[in-house]
Amino acid sequence: MSPVSDDFGIDDLPVRDELRGKSPYGAPQLDVPVRLNTNENPYPLPDELVERIAERVREAARDLNRYPDRDAVELRTQLAKYLTDTTGYPLDLANVWAANGSNEIIQQLLQTFGGPGRTAIGFEPSYSMHPIIARGTGTGWIDGPRNADFTIDRDDAVRAIAEHRPDVVFVTTPNNPTGNAVPRETVLALYEAAQAAKPSMVVLDEAYVEFSHDESLVGLLEGRPNLVVSRTMSKAFGAAGLRLGYLAAHPAVVDAVQLVRLPYHLSSVAQATALAALEHTDTLLKYVEQLKSERDRLVDELLAIGFEVTASDANFVQFGRFADTRAVWQQILDRGVLVRDNGVPGWLRVSAGTPAENDAFLDAVRDVQKESESA
Numbered sequence: 001m002s003p004v005s006d007d008f009g010i011d012d013l014p015v016r017d018e019l020r021g022k023s024p025y026g027a028p029q030l031d032v033p034v035r036l037n038t039n040e041n042p043y044p045l046p047d048e049l050v051e052r053i054a055e056r057v058r059e060a061a062r063d064l065n066r067y068p069d070r071d072a073v074e075l076r077t078q079l080a081k082y083l084t085d086t087t088g089y090p091l092d093l094a095n096v097w098a099a100n101g102s103n104e105i106i107q108q109l110l111q112t113f114g115g116p117g118r119t120a121i122g123f124e125p126s127y128s129m130h131p132i133i134a135r136g137t138g139t140g141w142i143d144g145p146r147n148a149d150f151t152i153d154r155d156d157a158v159r160a161i162a163e164h165r166p167d168v169v170f171v172t173t174p175n176n177p178t179g180n181a182v183p184r185e186t187v188l189a190l191y192e193a194a195q196a197a198k199p200s201m202v203v204l205d206e207a208y209v210e211f212s213h214d215e216s217l218v219g220l221l222e223g224r225p226n227l228v229v230s231r232t233m234s235k236a237f238g239a240a241g242l243r244l245g246y247l248a249a250h251p252a253v254v255d256a257v258q259l260v261r262l263p264y265h266l267s268s269v270a271q272a273t274a275l276a277a278l279e280h281t282d283t284l285l286k287y288v289e290q291l292k293s294e295r296d297r298l299v300d301e302l303l304a305i306g307f308e309v310t311a312s313d314a315n316f317v318q319f320g321r322f323a324d325t326r327a328v329w330q331q332i333l334d335r336g337v338l339v340r341d342n343g344v345p346g347w348l349r350v351s352a353g354t355p356a357e358n359d360a361f362l363d364a365v366r367d368v369q370k371e372s373e374s375a
């Protein structure tokens, strides 16, 4: 048999039933001049940080014959310090766990608290990886309610939790792909509902919180051992290529996820790189204010052009509405700008880029708009 055979495909393999007919996560990685589709920070790392990373990685390289620190003690200590410094809520090593991107954090949480015979709920449209990771871990997925304006109706959501009694509740705030933050009172109500129903774990996905008009909800961890806040260095820190995510929670949660983590999951090189980056949080986060004001400018200009826009607390903006979303996505792409079609009918999402990239995007959508008006 030829190893490259045209008539043998995925369906011929004995893959798990729940994976059949499904598509992998797939934001297009296209080579176009302006890429505003995956919410990355558009600014490359500053030279001084690149140097510091090279230094720390060189040190780590000498010890690559050994396994890394399995418990990433130094890294978790620095992440805890960063959280304490930026939120004012005291956290230490015992409260923090790190992994390869917050996607791995979410996977470890579902391996620990979800799994076969258990369920997780999210309020969709929300982060597409939550249901995909649920499927991969054999966790049943419940599509929770969200209003037409993409806010979460507190009573509807509480009712859904009481009815389905999920084992894990995902709340993404600010939400992706819509951009809006979830009010603190809603999060509290969902936590109470989840405790009354089961009790179950509530995961606050704060991937974009550094861009929010509101503060982080890390302080809610006080007295709530079933709450987990998940964070990432992929967005505000401008280090998506590093693959470093982390969580803050009660120390018992950190103990629990260690039951499922692969030994030595975080490479020495990744730990060294992240530690170098954490020495430079001020430099890394200096672009956050600029990205926030560019985000606000995108909102204003999109509204001025005549689009509808969802209020955004993130580094991206959801805009619409379009009768043929896919066609508009393609028309914008034809003008050299890649935005994201998240499959929310009528809406597209654009990440805040550099001022020049945002101008190119705005020119492109104005042009598309003009063309559709004259058609």
Ligand SMILES: *Cc1c(COP(=O)(O)O)cnc(C)c1O
Pocket (backbone or CB within 6 Å): 039, 100, 101, 102, 103, 104, 127, 172, 176, 205, 207, 231, 232, 233, 234, 235, 240, 243, 244, 245
């Ligand atoms: C981008 C994103 C993440 C980050 O994933 P990483 O694996 O850390 O890169 C997590 N949650 C949400 C909602 C996101 O949009």
